Amino acid sequence: MTPVVLSRAGPVDLVVPAPPSKSLTHRALVAAALAPGRSVIRDPLLSDDTRLTCAGLTRLGYRVEPGEGEVVVEGTGGPPTGGGVLDLGNSGTTLRLLASVAALGGRPVTLTGSARMQERPIGPLGAALVRLGARVRYPGRDGCPPIEVTGPLRGGSVGIDGSVSSQFVSSLLLAAPLTPEGCEVRIETPPVSRSYLDLTVGVMARFGVPVERDGYRRFRVVPGPYHPTDCRVEGDWSSASYLFALAAALGGRVTVPNLNPVSAQGDRRFVGALAAMGCRVTSGPAGVTVERDGPLAGIECDMSSAPDTVQTLAVVAALADSPTRITGVGHLRFKESDRLAVTADRLRRLGAGATVEGDALVVRPAPLHGAEIDPADDHRTAMAFAVLGLAVGGVTITDPGCVAKSWPGFWDAIRGAMLP
Numbered sequence: 358m359t360p361v362v363l364s365r366a367g368p369v370d371l372v373v374p375a376p377p378s379k380s381l382t383h384r385a386l387v388a389a390a391l392a393p394g395r396s397v398i399r400d401p402l403l404s405d406d407t408r409l410t411c412a413g414l415t416r417l418g419y420r421v422e423p424g425e426g427e428v429v430v431e432g433t434g435g436p437p438t439g440g441g442v443l444d445l446g447n448s449g450t451t452l453r454l455l456a457s458v459a460a461l462g463g464r465p466v467t468l469t470g471s472a473r474m475q476e477r478p479i480g481p482l483g484a485a486l487v488r489l490g491a492r493v494r495y496p497g498r499d500g501c502p503p504i505e506v507t508g509p510l511r512g513g514s515v516g517i518d519g520s521v522s523s524q525f526v527s528s529l530l531l532a533a534p535l536t537p538e539g540c541e542v543r544i545e546t547p548p549v550s551r552s553y554l555d556l557t558v559g560v561m562a563r564f565g566v567p568v569e570r571d572g573y574r575r576f577r578v579v580p581g582p583y584h585p586t587d588c589r590v591e592g593d594w595s596s597a598s599y600l601f602a603l604a605a606a607l608g609g610r611v612t613v614p615n616l617n618p619v620s621a622q623g624d625r626r627f628v629g630a631l632a633a634m635g636c637r638v639t640s641g642p643a644g645v646t647v648e649r650d651g652p653l654a655g656i657e658c659d660m661s662s663a664p665d666t667v668q669t670l671a672v673v674a675a676l677a678d679s680p681t682r683i684t685g686v687g688h689l690r691f692k693e694s695d696r697l698a699v700t701a702d703r704l705r706r707l708g709a710g711a712t713v714e715g716d717a718l719v720v721r722p723a724p725l726h727g728a729e730i731d732p733a734d735d736h737r738t739a740m741a742f743a744v745l746g747l748a749v750g751g752v753t754i755t756d757p758g759c760v761a762k763s764w765p766g767f768w769d770a771i772r773g774a775m776l777p
Contacts, residue, residue, distance in 0.1 A: 358758035361768065363743060363775065365750025368609030371773045372644070373600050375592030375615045377402040378622065379763050380553060382590050383450050384560040386410050386430065387458060387531050390419035392564055392583035393434025399427045399589040405762045406448040413443050413455045417466070434582055436509060436535060440464035447471045447693055447734065447762065452502060453524040456482060457532035460491040460508040467496065469503035473734065477691050479504055481518045482525040488515045489529075489540065512536030512580070519548030519573075521691060526576065527557040533578035534566050541577040548573050549688040552623025552662045559621055563588055592616040594624040595665035596764050599740045601647040603774050605631050605673045606748040614644035623662035630658050630670055634677060653677040655722070661685030664692075667718065668700050668737050672745035674720040675709040687716030693762070694735040703730050703742055707749060727751020736762040743767075747774055 382401045387410070389396035401407065403423055411421045411428065418438035420431035437459060445452045445468060452468050456479070459466035469475070480500030483493040490511035496503050510532065517525055526542055533540035548554065551573045558568045558576070565584030569577040592615035604611040618625075618640045628638045628647060633656045637648040655677045660667050667686050674681035689696035697713045704711035706728045710721030727750055732739035736759050746752030760767040 361743070361754045361757040363746030363750065363752045363754070366607050366747040366774050369603050369607050369611060369774045370609050371600070371603065372612045372614070373770050375594070375597040375600070375613050376764050376766065377590040378593040379404060379406060379595070380450070380556055380622070381560060382407045383410050383454060384527070384531065384557055385588060385590065386414060386421065386428065387454050388560055388564040388583055389430035389586070390414045390421065390432050391434070391458070391531070391535060392432040392585045394432060394585035396430045396432060396585040397427055397587045398430065399587070401428050401590050402593065404765055405446065406451060409445050409448045410451045410455070413445055413451055416441065416443055417455070417459060432583070432585060436461035438462065440466045442467045442469065445470045445474070447474055449474065449477055449693070450524060453479065453482060453522065454528050454531060456504060456506055457486065457528040460486050460506040460510050461532055461535050462508050465505055465507045467503050467505045473693060475502050477501060478521055481521060482528055485515045485517045485525065485529060486510065489513055489536070510536045512538030512540045514541040514543070516543040516545045518546050519544040520546045521549070521688060523548050523550040523553045526554055530557055530561065530568060530576055530578060534581050534583060537580060539577070539579040541575065543575050544573060549661055550623065550664050552621060555621040591620060594620060594622040594627065598624060598627045598666040598669040599744055599767070600770070601628055601631060602669045602673050602744045603747070603771065604647040605634065605636050605649050605653065606676055606744050607774065608649050610646060610648040612644045612646040616645050618645060624666045626660070626663040627666040627670065630656060631673070633658070634673065655679035655681040657682040657684070659685040664689060665737060668696060668741035669744065671700050671704065671711070671718055671720050672741045675704055675707070675722055675725065675745060676748055677722050680719060680721045682717055682719050684717045686718060692735070694733040694738065696735065696738070699733050699735065699738055703738065706730065707745065707752070725749045729753045729755060731755045732759055734759050736760045736764070740764070740767055743771065
């Protein structure tokens with residue numbers, strides 16, 4: 358895809374539906390594969406990442422058939438029968454969730470991915486799988502993919518570090534019902550992105566598996582089957598953040614249908630941050646609406662449970678009249694890129710002041726100008742800086758196609774703001 362050059366845009370008045378949730382689609386695909394029989398996942402997100410989950414499950418021996426507006430999964434109710442090498446590209450969610458699924462079987466499975474994937478830590482999950490009965494080997498760099506796992510998992514009790522990724526815990530929980538002993542997972546450090554654990558528990562419940570829990574400190578799953586299910590995927594608050602940010606950055610109003618206002622998705626906190634900055638946020642039958650017709654104020658906020666909207670908040674903060682400090686986001690160093698370093702660097706290229714201070718990102722507004730923005734193959738960087746590019750003008754996104762990882766229709770969705 359050729360670079361996208363963004364011209365400065367005026368106030369907007371848009372109604373754009375949110376795409377389906379990527380996180381919920383991933384989890385529903387895994388639960389459906391582990392259930393005995395036919396499940397239908399309606400309105401799934403079919404993006405590069407979720408297609409990798411479909412392909413990975415297929416390689417493991419499950420039947421997964423993406424179609425128009427749905428995915429049909431013929432689950433086996435048992436461990437995987439396939440194996441070999443699973444190249445999962447740049448989808449960290451896919452690799453982490455499928456590592457525990459692969460460990461249910463007795464055949465060696467190697468999970469690998471892109472060069473960046475091979476820099477992203479998976480050691481805490483690997484160590485937990487070993488304690489639960491699997492064999493784990495790292496053919497390359499210790500503690501990072503590629504990771505070779507061989508089961509079968511027996512289950513049991515295990516502690517795990519929650520400071521790098523909540524997906525390690527989600528991975529163990531999703532596989533736990535198929536282990537002979539079940540599984541108790543103790544989180545030994547406060548988990549980052551803890552709202553994603555709520556999503557995992559919610560999906561498991563929809564597929565008939567209860568999870569006993571003590572807040573975010575302990576989760577317990579007893580052995581038992583998943584149940585095949587017909588379910589619908591709700592809209593994605595992470596992706597909706599870019600739409601709401603258009604109203605905040607450009608002025609005007611954006612309404613987003615297809616969102617659950619009481620969703621467990623942590624990224625719905627984003628609109629609260631916009632309200633604190635001076636936007637009006639309302640929710641009604643037509644959807645969630647964000648409006649702005651006055652100045653933006655800088656804020657200080659903890660976004661540890663809303664990590665995928667940190668960059669979106671940072672670009673809006675660059676347009677405020679005072680600094681913003683976003684805390685609790687040190688784990689963003691381990692995403693598709695080092696999102697703290699990349700976001701600060703790209704903001705500075707546009708003229709803003711931006712620094713990384715421990716686990717915080719600090720944005721200090723300054724006069725902005727156009728520049729070329731390389732998103733470092735990170736979909737969220739591309740989408741966030743597209744919003745800021747429309748507010749500043751003269752901004753070029755050099756790799757616009759990387760948005761297909763989570764929202765293939767992003768550029769069409771914001772076309773109304775791009776038109777003169």
